[in-house]
Amino acid sequence: MSTTPTDPPSGQPPTRRLLERPARLVAFLGGLVGLVATVIGVVVAWPNDWWPRHPPEPKIFVKDVSNFGSYAIPHSAARLDSPPALVKFNCTKKSGEWIRTLNGVPYRVIIDFVLTTERDESVVVLGLKPHVRRLTGVAMKTNVHDCVGGDGYFGRQAELIVDERPPRFKLFDENGPIERIALNLGKGDAADFHLEAWAKTPREVYEWTVDLELLIGGDPERITISDSGKPFKIVGPLPGTAPTVDLSEKLENGEIYCSDHPRDPSC
Numbered sequence: 001m002s003t004t005p006t007d008p009p010s011g012q013p014p015t016r017r018l019l020e021r022p023a024r025l026v027a028f029l030g031g032l033v034g035l036v037a038t039v040i041g042v043v044v045a046w047p048n049d050w051w052p053r054h055p056p057e058p059k060i061f062v063k064d065v066s067n068f069g070s071y072a073i074p075h076s077a078a079r080l081d082s083p084p085a086l087v088k089f090n091c092t093k094k095s096g097e098w099i100r101t102l103n104g105v106p107y108r109v110i111i112d113f114v115l116t117t118e119r120d121e122s123v124v125v126l127g128l129k130p131h132v133r134r135l136t137g138v139a140m141k142t143n144v145h146d147c148v149g150g151d152g153y154f155g156r157q158a159e160l161i162v163d164e165r166p167p168r169f170k171l172f173d174e175n176g177p178i179e180r181i182a183l184n185l186g187k188g189d190a191a192d193f194h195l196e197a198w199a200k201t202p203r204e205v206y207e208w209t210v211d212l213e214l215l216i217g218g219d220p221e222r223i224t225i226s227d228s229g230k231p232f233k234i235v236g237p238l239p240g241t242a243p244t245v246d247l248s249e250k251l252e253n254g255e256i257y258c259s260d261h262p263r264d265p266s267c
Helices: 014-045 093-101 254-260
Strands: 059-066 070-073 108-116 121-135 142-145 157-161 168-173 176-178 181-185 190-198 205-216 219-225 232-235 244-246
Touching: 059 219, 108 181, 108 219, 108 232, 121 157, 121 168, 121 190, 190 205, 190 232
Parallel strands: 142 244, 157 190
Antiparallel strands: 059 108, 070 142, 108 190, 121 181, 121 205, 157 168, 168 176, 205 219, 205 232
């Protein structure tokens, strides 16, 4: 008994149906690739301030770098006998600039900075990691007192002795010494800090930066504190026999002048 093959229900030849299947697959894959490309383009072009793809980590902003107005210079005291014409007052920017042109290095460095965040964050300050390099071939000879005094800061702060091995630091808050400082920062908050550093080895000059060691949301992090990307400098005390020059005896009183002329650029 013979049978006669029937046509496909669609009425289309079998060969045509076989050719349509790869075409539909190619069309599907082309659409999928187009969808993926569109999604990637949207993600790349998405404004970061709408929904940050990588929320910014906390940052440090240095507000001020100062010292107690005492320096060492690699010159004899006689080098300070003739101040430049523009340097009329002590305790001013001009007097500090003059000392720096003489390669003066401060005995102490005071850094006031803020830690900020753009998201709610728990931050724990664990300590400091200094990076210190001793400078060779520098012979400091003379003490220079420009505007001696302290700053009386009593908030969150750290003290650092850069030339101890390992360098030694202490953390403080408003109540005194503390092992670590815990903060809960909200978006846009800023926490003020104060860092004071000095060296103990007589006459030695050091370059240094320091990393603030943190736990941010439970993860370890380090943020470097530097002098606008350069290392700070500091010098150990000169022997008691070293000559000392007090600029208040050679220049007019800058504290009085600047209190009367606060907008003077030299102040």
